[in-house]
Amino acid sequence: MAGCLINSVLSLATNLLPSIRASVQAPSSSSSNSNNSERGRARAFEEDLERLMRTLERIKATLYDAEEREIRDRSVKLWLKELKKVAYDAEDVLSEYRYEVTHVQLEARKTSEASGSHKRKKMEYIVQIPDGMVDRLKKIRSRFDEIANDREALHLRESDGVRRLNNKILRPPMGHMVDEANIFGRDAEINEVIDFLLSEKEKPFSVISIIGKGGIGKTTIAQLVYKEMKVTQCFDLFGWVCVSEEFDVVRLTKAIIESVPKAKNDSEAKNGLSECSSLQEELANSVKGKTILLVLDDVWNENQSLWELFRVPFKEAKLVRILVTTRNKKVADVMQTMTYFRPTNMPEDSCW
Structure with a gap:
């Protein structure tokens, strides 16, 4: 876009x-x-x-x-x-x-x-x-x-940026909470993603992308991985952000500060932060020397410069694992994905 x-x-x-x-x-x-x-x-x-x-x-x-x-x-x-x-x-x-x-x-x-x-x-x-x-x-x-x-x-009308393309179906933003009682047939895939997240700890920054068509279960897998005890014991900080179409670095940085408890607490004394550089400095201070797991759900961005700008604060962290859900492999490539994971259709007995 x-x-x-x-x-x-x-x-x-x-x-x-x-x-x-x-x-x-x-x-x-x-x-x-x-x-x-x-x-x-x-x-x-x-x-x-x-x-x-x-x-x-x-x-x-x-x-x-x-x-x-x-x-x-x-x-x-x-x-x-x-x-x-x-x-x-x-x-x-x-x-x-x-x-x-x-x-x-x-x-x-x-x-x-x-x-x-x-x-x-x-x-x-x-x-x-x-x-x-x-x-x-x-x-x-x-x-x-x-x-x-x-x-x-061309008689183009000005907008406040709220309207969206009529020909696109927008799904509602998803949080990290999930009702496990209604989830079937994903145990093996969840364990596989967890193994990816917890391996190669010598690499300070890596991206794992879950790629697949809409409705196949990408977000559900991410939700279950995010709350798994084996994962929560390995990171100091956690954040979940629903990205959707527009990869607005300022909005996303604010959302991460709100999502990560320590970042939120550290920033409460500083009101009115709105500039990208100020927000990124605040986030960098919060993650400095920490291990962090961040989920970016429903990413569409194919712009390399936006991604490079977004990841700047995380250079201060000790260990960063970013779990991405997207429909497009090109998006995963732009984010320099280390590991690609493609969910399969659920077996028939699990569907029943």
Whole structure:
């Protein structure tokens, strides 16, 4: 969906803005023309990125209407195709800049460790913007402006994001509670998934995906695994989140903080967290040094960047096992699944 792609670009831009602003505001020697030049490029980059984000928010408000009309309206279909193409270009540019930020941060850390200073300091260095990147972002921003203007010509309606595609059947969100008295014929499969979860403990992070068509029992298997005593004894923290169509990193991070008891308790003193970076920092502090089992139920996301952004806080954990239910193997591949599990149809005697 185009909405997921636009959310990915917005999330990436939001997380990069602090680094860009720090480069604009970093002190420099008055005799350093190169530093002044870099600061000017950073300021231009910042202005174009902020304008781009405002444009994307306007486009985002019309996407639900556009995706409803895509099937029957060729001009809207072409508009969405162009939108996705430019969004991918924007994602590429921002990913390149994110690489530069990461590289500078690693070098600064090495320098700090070599000098024996382990105290965290406010970033006071300039992240150089690669040649041509300012012009590339400016062209992308101009193309997005044209796309935003075209939405008026197509008479696309703005939405609050609540409406969904009429041609999709949405299932209600499922929790981790399950009535075992009504479950038959899944013991062998449950034990197999548990073995996957508890094996290879030397790997700090792994994903196990349960893949299959709707109604085959993916969520039921996950529910029974989640409450199994052999599993609960092996992890410090547990979380269950129903994902569904839109892989909104901010919403999912909030949901995990609410789902994981320790994360919820630690965050009660901090009210009003809404920024992705603040929420992820809060979650990272809560899972630091812990073992955690997280179930992501009904995942549809095929965007690699969204997944990479989502998993950032879990790098602080000692051991992470993520159990995913999805209908699509491509989704499991994007999440870098270590083990794939496909439930079979129940035997006839269990069905009876």
